[in-house]
Amino acid sequence: MAWISLEKAKKLEERFGYPKVSEGKGVVSVEVPKDKFIEFLTFLKEDPEYQFKMFIDLTIIDHGEKEDPRFQGVVILFSPKNQERIIVKTWAENETLPTLTNLWKGAKWAEREAWDMFGIKFEGHENLVRMLLWETYPYHPLRKDFPLEGIKDTELPSLNESLRGENLEGLFNYDRMHTALPTMEDLEITQKKRMPAKTSQIVLNWGPLHPGTHGTIWFLFDLDGEYVKQCDIIIGQLHRGVEKLGENVNWQQFIPYTDRMDYIAAINENHAYVLAAEKMLGIEVPEKAKWIRTMMAELSRINSHLLWLGTYALDLGALTMFLYTFREREKIMDIIEGITGARFTINYFRIGGVFADLPYGALDAIEHLIKDLPQRINDYETLLTRNRIWLSRNKDVCVITEEDVYQYGLTGAVARGSGVPYDVRKIDKYDAYGEVEFDIPVGEKGDSYDRYLVRMEEMRQSIRIIQQCIAKLRKMSKNDPYFFQTPDEKKLKVTIDGRGMKLPAGETYASSDNPRGELGFYIYNKKDGLKAHRMRIRSGAFYNLQVFTKAIIGRPIADAITLLSTIDPVVGETDR
Amino acid sequence: MGIKKVGAKPQTLVEKIFFLDFIKGLKTTIKHLWKKVITVDFPYEVVTPPIRFRGIHGLRTVDGTENPEFDSWVKRLKIKPPEPGETRCIACKFCQAACPVPELFDIQSEKLDVPEDHPHYGLKVMTVFNMDLSKCTFCGLCTQACPTDCIIMTDIYDLSSYTRKSWVLDKDVLTQIANDFVARRGKEKFDEKSAWREDQKLWPEYDKTRERLWDFNMPRLGPNYQDQTA
Ligand code: SF4
Ligand code: SF4
Numbered sequence: 001m002a003w004i005s006l007e008k009a010k011k012l013e014e015r016f017g018y019p020k021v022s023e024g025k026g027v028v029s030v031e032v033p034k035d036k037f038i039e040f041l042t043f044l045k046e047d048p049e050y051q052f053k054m055f056i057d058l059t060i061i062d063h064g065e066k067e068d069p070r071f072q073g074v075v076i077l078f079s080p081k082n083q084e085r086i087i088v089k090t091w092a093e094n095e096t097l098p099t100l101t102n103l104w105k106g107a108k109w110a111e112r113e114a115w116d117m118f119g120i121k122f123e124g125h126e127n128l129v130r131m132l133l134w135e136t137y138p139y140h141p142l143r144k145d146f147p148l149e150g151i152k153d154t155e156l157p158s159l160n161e162s163l164r165g166e167n168l169e170g171l172f173n174y175d176r177m178h179t180a181l182p183t184m185e186d187l188e189i190t191q192k193k194r195m196p197a198k199t200s201q202i203v204l205n206w207g208p209l210h211p212g213t214h215g216t217i218w219f220l221f222d223l224d225g226e227y228v229k230q231c232d233i234i235i236g237q238l239h240r241g242v243e244k245l246g247e248n249v250n251w252q253q254f255i256p257y258t259d260r261m262d263y264i265a266a267i268n269e270n271h272a273y274v275l276a277a278e279k280m281l282g283i284e285v286p287e288k289a290k291w292i293r294t295m296m297a298e299l300s301r302i303n304s305h306l307l308w309l310g311t312y313a314l315d316l317g318a319l320t321m322f323l324y325t326f327r328e329r330e331k332i333m334d335i336i337e338g339i340t341g342a343r344f345t346i347n348y349f350r351i352g353g354v355f356a357d358l359p360y361g362a363l364d365a366i367e368h369l370i371k372d373l374p375q376r377i378n379d380y381e382t383l384l385t386r387n388r389i390w391l392s393r394n395k396d397v398c399v400i401t402e403e404d405v406y407q408y409g410l411t412g413a414v415a416r417g418s419g420v421p422y423d424v425r426k427i428d429k430y431d432a433y434g435e436v437e438f439d440i441p442v443g444e445k446g447d448s449y450d451r452y453l454v455r456m457e458e459m460r461q462s463i464r465i466i467q468q469c470i471a472k473l474r475k476m477s478k479n480d481p482y483f484f485q486t487p488d489e490k491k492l493k494v495t496i497d498g499r500g501m502k503l504p505a506g507e508t509y510a511s512s513d514n515p516r517g518e519l520g521f522y523i524y525n526k527k528d529g530l531k532a533h534r535m536r537i538r539s540g541a542f543y544n545l546q547v548f549t550k551a552i553i554g555r556p557i558a559d560a561i562t563l564l565s566t567i568d569p570v571v572g573e574t575d576r
Numbered sequence: 577m578g579i580k581k582v583g584a585k586p587q588t589l590v591e592k593i594f595f596l597d598f599i600k601g602l603k604t605t606i607k608h609l610w611k612k613v614i615t616v617d618f619p620y621e622v623v624t625p626p627i628r629f630r631g632i633h634g635l636r637t638v639d640g641t642e643n644p645e646f647d648s649w650v651k652r653l654k655i656k657p658p659e660p661g662e663t664r665c666i667a668c669k670f671c672q673a674a675c676p677v678p679e680l681f682d683i684q685s686e687k688l689d690v691p692e693d694h695p696h697y698g699l700k701v702m703t704v705f706n707m708d709l710s711k712c713t714f715c716g717l718c719t720q721a722c723p724t725d726c727i728i729m730t731d732i733y734d735l736s737s738y739t740r741k742s743w744v745l746d747k748d749v750l751t752q753i754a755n756d757f758v759a760r761r762g763k764e765k766f767d768e769k770s771a772w773r774e775d776q777k778l779w780p781e782y783d784k785t786r787e788r789l790w791d792f793n794m795p796r797l798g799p800n801y802q803d804q805t806a
Contacts, residue, residue: 253676256715320605327614330789338778341628341729347715355720359628360804361778361797368795379604386597388587421579439580453582461580478774478801497674497721 002427004028004084016040025508026279029074029087037073037090038098044077044086045103052077052086054422055104055409057538058111060092060118061524062144069093071120074522075100076509076538080406080420083427087509092120099124106408109546117142117243127196132236132575134182135190141241148248150179191220194232198222204557208237212315212561215571217545219560226556231549238575246535251277251351252498254535259345262541262573264307267300267336268514269573270349275430276510276521277351280503283494285431288473288480289353294432295469296339296348297512298462299366302373303332304515305459312452312565313384316393321383328376335365351501352484352494363470370463377459385453394449398551398563401446408550409543412517414567417454418446424513436468448559451566502528509538516541516570537576541569614788624783625731627765627776630714632732633707634754635747636664636725636770643769649723656688656699663751664726667702674721680711705747710740725770730757 009021009028019040020031032040044052056076063070071092078085090097099122100107111122112131119140122128129135139146156178182190195203200223208218216237222230242261246254258273259266271293278285285293306325313321333343339362340348348354384390405415405422415422421440425433441457443450486492495501505527511520517540524534544567552563591597616623625631638658646664650657655666667685672678684704688696718727730753737743745753758766764780767773778797779786787794799805 249676253674253717256676256713256717259713259715324608327789327791334786334789335778338626338628341626341630341716342714345713345715347713347717355716356628356772357774358800359626359776359778360799361795363800364798365778365795372793382604383601386587386591387601388592388597391587426578437578439578441580441582443582450582457580457582473800474802476801478804480801497670497717499670499673499721 002084004079004082004086009086016043024087025282025504025506027085027087027507027509029089029507031089034090034093034097037088038100038103041075041077041088041100041103044088050079051081052079054078054080054406055100055106056085056518057409057520057522057536058100058107058114059522059536059538060114060120060142061534062118062142063526064144071095071118073097073114073120074536076520076522080422085509087507095119096121096123098122101125104407104409105550106410106543106546109542116140119143127193129193130190130236132239134186134236135193136186137180137182142244146244148244152177152179154178154180156181190234194234195220195222195230197230199229200224206560208234213564214311214569217564217569217571217574221552221557221560223557226558228552228555228557228560231552233545233549235545235571235574238571240576242576243535243537246537247532250498250530251501251503251532252495255349255351256345256347259347260572261537261539261576262514262516262519262570263344264570265300265304265515266344266346267296267348268304268512269519270347271297271431272510272512272514272519273521274349274351275512276508276523277503279510280506280508280523280525281351281492281494282504283352283484283492285353285484286481288357288476289482289484290431291469291472291476292354292358292482293349294436295366295466295473296336297431298465298469299332299336301515302459302462303329303336305455305462306332308455308515308565308568309380312568315561315565316390318384318390321380324376324380324383328373331369335362335369338362338365350483350496351498352496353482355483355496357478357482358473363473366466367470370466373463374460377456381456385456391449393562394452394566395447396445397448397559398555398566399446400547400551404446404547404550408547410517410547411540412514412544413451413454413458414517414544414547416441417443417451417566419443422518424511424518428511430510430512432469432472433465435472436465438462438465448562448566455568500530502530503532504528511538514540516568516573517544519573539573539576541573542576545569545574612788612792614791616785616788621785623785623789624780625733626779627731627761629731629733630716630729632709632730632735632753633712633718633745633750634728634730634752634757635705635750636728636754636758637661637751638664639758641766641768641770643725643771646724654699655685656696656701663702663705663747664724665702665705665747666724666726667700667705668723670721670723671718671727674717676713676715676717677711680708682706702747705750706744707750708744709735710743725766728754728757730754731761732757 013019013021044050056078058075061072069091073090073092075088111125114120115128116130155176204221206219207213208216218234220232221228245257255270258269262269306329310322310325337343340346400418402418405418405420419442421442423440438461441454443454484494486494505525507524509522511518519540520538522536523532526533638660653666669683672681685700686703687700690696719729
């Protein structure tokens, strides 16, 4: 298991006296007093026995207005040496916490998000501004007393109503009152606060609506001639409050919302969530479901990498690539559509398995596809890998070091490109990943070219995994269950449609290796419930994007496109 | 632990001088010059969606293929036993309860206005069933919750319209959509008891347009599992 053992955590208790160790659902967490927080974390990070060097996530739990203290800070760390994780918690008395940015640079954005969403101040943070919302927004929306539909204080009549004079009633009735929207003035204030120490005359804005940003990301560059001296990123244009929704809808009902985070790889998003919920329930899904899920997840990874490759090459001027990868992508989409009924927002996985067995002929179609695919990938490589323009635009461009990986909590191909073999599939061995053989590709230098090579190799490894899944599934029977069968309805109810399904009290964290890095779900439940008390989504794309602000420093502005493409964030997931 | 190192190899002098990288690339491109067009000329040509496709909803009517529990559900909810051709909906609102966006439904039922000695006295019928599909996520959870297999998803995907109003479908429209769909492709999707057929195909093999997006090289569909037959 990829968690610190209880005995080892108890040793911490003996050594310091103040930590309180508790066991969640398959996780171990340690609670320490606020004034000892930094001391304790420094010890964990630096002690040769523990070496929790890698930052995974930081978030807040709001326990409700009546509690005192009300907010609790949660930090998740990983130790590359021992391959284990730990949760450290502390109470945010007076709504403040000490900053962790001196220990891990990656905490910078996480703390800004915590301030934005919960109104927790981090003492010592260099520039504690909002992360997703604009600077003049008055509320902190993830607090429990903030209603799901928001505080409606802005009038905005429906367009239909004002143009067509439609009388809207009943279901047609759209409320005229909406939650606040930012004005141009608000955006200007936000932009100024993000880069208070600009040195050049003008700040170059890139985005929020620029085809090169692959979504709505707004970059600010402080330039010296052509070279970037400072950079900050304004995200949040696609912020829909998925975490809040997760705390307000039932368990299975949340899966369609996860589809809409990383919409390029919706299956992988579903996967991480159902893993977390299953860990919470403590159930094992049937064998068949495990293999189907592994196969579909890898199919989706190839699908996502093809889109990445096409658009990345397109951005660097190679239009043909885009057309070729979309041809293969179409076939994968076609198969996914046939199996699940949807191309994009797939919602195929369920807590407890999948909602339907594979349709007749599915394995044949996948087999047919992956027989052809290696040749296609070779074609792509002939076009790009040795091409001199490609080489000069990618080699030694924007190097990300191993230290950055731990500091910023980088995961996925970005971490692997820098030579860190961090792969949740190998660490957690969820579903069938413990039983299939595959290699983790790692780069040598950490430049853009390495990240490119790593993703190309990942596609080949995915094909290998799919082959093994097909061979295994072929040996199964059509009558094997694909969904969890509960031994006792009264004690444990798991339904495909999700009605009446309860998850027990406790806390858990589970993650999966997405095409964009580690996507983790931290679920905290006060008591058995139809809904989560706290649903935290640790987005790989969010943390990977953060390193952009560092890796671009000192590089010419033209490298911004290369760097962004090789980091490959999806705005639906960074903004949630 | 299965780690594979990938890294850059510098270009050789021969490669550089003779532009081998470009020539190889051009070869790939030229190979594609002789291929047939693989795109579909929408809307003049369309690909038939697979049978599991999650499109616009429909409400099925009673046609003798109800599941075995249908009658007991009708009794339990005190619904007037439907005649053939009438809706299967028993206004249980399970679909709404399973929906991630429950407010898109408006389901109501009413007691029948009949004298006390009438056999249907005290029984109810579903009177209102509106769905605002502009809020729908097309997740399919409602169809999985329905105890009478009344609400289904069809292969119609064209939802565009000029007004928001036309996204709200009422029970007559929904029934019409389902009737059309069942007549067209019902046999492909459902068995005699209205459950999903076990041998649903990945996609309809009679659809020849799909061949195009597969480069005119379609896979032949066969059984998945060792004990499955055609
Ligand atoms: S498909 Fe999903 S969102 Fe749409 S009505 Fe059914 S349950 Fe609701
Ligand atoms: S679940 Fe089925 S029977 Fe019940 S209200 Fe919905 S459509 Fe009607």
